[in-house]
Amino acid sequence: MTLRFGTDGVRGIANRELTVELVTALGRAAVRVLGADAPFVVGRDTRRSGPMLEAALVAGLCAEGADVVLAGVLPTPGVAHLARDRGGPAAVISASHNPYADNGVKLFAAGGRKIPDELEAQVEHELRELALSDPGPGPDGPAVGVASERRQAFDEYVEHLVDSLAGRRLDGLQVVVDCGNGAAFRVAPTALRELGAEVDVLNASPDGMNINEGCGSTNPADLRDAVLVSGAAVGLAFDGDADRVIAVDERGELVDGDHMLAIAALDLHDRGMLGGNAIASTVMSNLGLRRALDPYGIELVETPVGDRNVVDEMERRNLVLGGEQSGHVIFADHATTGDGTLTGILLLDVMARRRRTLSELASVMTAVPQVLRNVSVTDASALNGDSAFWGRVRAAGEELGDKGRVLVRPSGTEPIVRVMVEATDAAEAEAVADRLVDLVERATSESGARL
Numbered sequence: 302m303t304l305r306f307g308t309d310g311v312r313g314i315a316n317r318e319l320t321v322e323l324v325t326a327l328g329r330a331a332v333r334v335l336g337a338d339a340p341f342v343v344g345r346d347t348r349r350s351g352p353m354l355e356a357a358l359v360a361g362l363c364a365e366g367a368d369v370v371l372a373g374v375l376p377t378p379g380v381a382h383l384a385r386d387r388g389g390p391a392a393v394i395s396a397s398h399n400p401y402a403d404n405g406v407k408l409f410a411a412g413g414r415k416i417p418d419e420l421e422a423q424v425e426h427e428l429r430e431l432a433l434s435d436p437g438p439g440p441d442g443p444a445v446g447v448a449s450e451r452r453q454a455f456d457e458y459v460e461h462l463v464d465s466l467a468g469r470r471l472d473g474l475q476v477v478v479d480c481g482n483g484a485a486f487r488v489a490p491t492a493l494r495e496l497g498a499e500v501d502v503l504n505a506s507p508d509g510m511n512i513n514e515g516c517g518s519t520n521p522a523d524l525r526d527a528v529l530v531s532g533a534a535v536g537l538a539f540d541g542d543a544d545r546v547i548a549v550d551e552r553g554e555l556v557d558g559d560h561m562l563a564i565a566a567l568d569l570h571d572r573g574m575l576g577g578n579a580i581a582s583t584v585m586s587n588l589g590l591r592r593a594l595d596p597y598g599i600e601l602v603e604t605p606v607g608d609r610n611v612v613d614e615m616e617r618r619n620l621v622l623g624g625e626q627s628g629h630v631i632f633a634d635h636a637t638t639g640d641g642t643l644t645g646i647l648l649l650d651v652m653a654r655r656r657r658t659l660s661e662l663a664s665v666m667t668a669v670p671q672v673l674r675n676v677s678v679t680d681a682s683a684l685n686g687d688s689a690f691w692g693r694v695r696a697a698g699e700e701l702g703d704k705g706r707v708l709v710r711p712s713g714t715e716p717i718v719r720v721m722v723e724a725t726d727a728a729e730a731e732a733v734a735d736r737l738v739d740l741v742e743r744a745t746s747e748s749g750a751r752l
Contacts, residue, residue: 306421312396312405315350319404321357328361329436330427331392331408334420337367337446339389339411344372344380344454346395346484346542349509350404354394358406362392363446364439372454376484376543377407378640379458383451385413385637395484395542398519401510413637415609455488462492462642465635471649472497477536477549478645479524481517482507485543489642496646501531513540518547518628518641525553534652535659537645544608545628546641548648550659558628559586561648563593563666565622565630568651570597574621581614581623583607584708588723593666606710608639669705670727672734674720678745681711681718690744697722697733705730709737718745 311327313319331341341362345351351374359369370387372380377393384391391409399405408424410416416424430436439445476498480486486505493500503523504516516523518540528536528549536549548556562580569575579600582590591601602618604610608629615623615633624630629639636643652659684690698707705724712719720737724730 306425310393310405310407312399312403314402315348315354315404319354319406321353324354324357324406325361325364326428326431327406327424328358328392329365329431329439330361330424331390332362332365332367333427334423335390335408335410335416337365339387340368340370342370342372342380342383342387342389342391342451344375344377344383344391344393344484347374347482347486347507347509347512348396348401348404348541350402351394351509354404354406358392358394359448363448365446366440366444367446369446369448371448371450373450374484375454375458376488376640376642378544378636378638378643379454379484379488381409381413381638382458382461382636383413383454384409384411386457388412393542397542397544398513398517398540401512401514414612415638417609417613459488459492459495462488462646463495465643465646466496466650469650469653470497471646471653473499474535474649474653475499475501475531475533476649477501477503477524477527477531477533479503479516479521479527479536479538480505480543481513481539481541482511483513483517483539483541483543485539485642489537489539489543489645492642492646498649501527501533503527517541518545521547521549521555525549525555529553535649537641539641540628543641544639545625546630546645547628548645548659550663552660554660554663556659556663558624558626558630559590559668560663560666561628561630561644562586562622562624563590564648564651564662565632566594566599567597567665568655569622570599575599576621577618579618579620581611581618581620583611583625585626585721587626587666587671588669588706589666592669612638669723669725670730672720672722672730674734674738676718676720676738676741678711678716678718678741680745681716683745684711684718684741687744690740693740694737697737701729701733707733707737709741
């Protein structure tokens with residue numbers, strides 16, 4: 302029985318890697334670390350394996366004496382919102398944008414924040430202890446935990462989304478939403494319609510196996526077509542658990558997380574609401590984001606990859622806005638984590654208040670050509686201490702100067718090394734990326750070749 306947390310919880314193929322036994326033990330371990338003072342809120346996305354793993358997780362939580370509030374199918378940020386309101390911990394059963402056969406568990410500490418590294422390590426330790434020794438009898442009688450449904454969970458979350466506009470409306474704004482057959486399939490259309498938007502809906506008929514299948518934030522081609530055919534003002538595409546969103550403007554052009562951060566940052570800055578006069582984003586953010594913010598004196602604070610790292614930096618610096626290029630955007634005044642539906646609503650609010658099209662708003666940022674490569678490797682640790690390799694990586698960055706940048710980093714969850722190159726000239730970016738990929742392959746080759 303093994304488990305390791307990645308940048309967003311634990312994931313694996315349901316019933317093969319992420320087994321019922323493992324998830325039950327994870328539930329017990331979570332209570333041992335996070336406590337049972339307040340009920341756990343548990344929600345899930347629309348995967349076929351969701352109810353099975355939900356039952357396993359709830360069994361483990363209750364076996365350690367924790368009560369459970371079942372939120373049913375609800376986006377991850379909706380579960381986090383309920384946890385924040387109740388001051389208790391939470392868990393979401395979802396594998397986000399992964400295929401339907403995968404599933405996962407995300408844990409939230411009391412108050413709706415994803416658990417920090419030190420608590421993850423404690424949960425992993427407790428899980429190993431459960432595997433290696435007889436855990437002994439759990440509580441009995443009145444000390445056994447009880448699970449109960451929270452039938453109002455959907456309505457409470459929709460009310461929270463509507464209230465984010467503080468009485469403002471989106472009347473008459475035509476929107477196409479691609480729910481990805483995931484957790485937002487009812488929430489997003491309902492909230493937008495309550496705010497007065499005219500909503501066309503794609504991929505809102507989940508069958509347990511069609512989540513993220515050729516749709517949603519990772520596959521927005523159908524959304525682009527639908528926006529152009531309908532003449533809509535904007536399209537919004539969500540991933541499986543709806544903690545991220547990708548937008549499409551009225552011309553069918555994609556508007557990613559970096560562009561949405563630029564739009565939100567400048568709007569908050571103009572309104573005197575950008576706390577710290579800075580935003581947080583990861584090292585993968587496009588250089589164009591920094592260039593869009595510089596003329597306004599807005600600082601871009603870089604963090605390691607992962608929305609939890611962004612949230613940590615936001616809390617440390619008391620920032621109100623942060624996010625990732627992938628569409629995780631965190632508005633700290635409204636949420637504890639990335640929320641795709643909330644981000645979409647706030648983006649539409651900027652359009653409505655400023656009476657500008659999304660393409661006009663997005664033009665504040667010009668993306669620098671960016672090349673991303675994933676290099677499969679046998680042993681990424683071969684790069685550790687390889688001064689010649691890292692010297693050549695630095696030289697490539699110095700060669701680009703202020704016209705671009707390079708980033709080479711081993712993945713923390715997969716046997717790959719990620720190479721990212723940005724340059725004002727697309728051909729130059731491709732050429733530098735090719736060189737770096739070759740350097741990675743040679744430095745990590747089984748033959749032990751070193752540069």
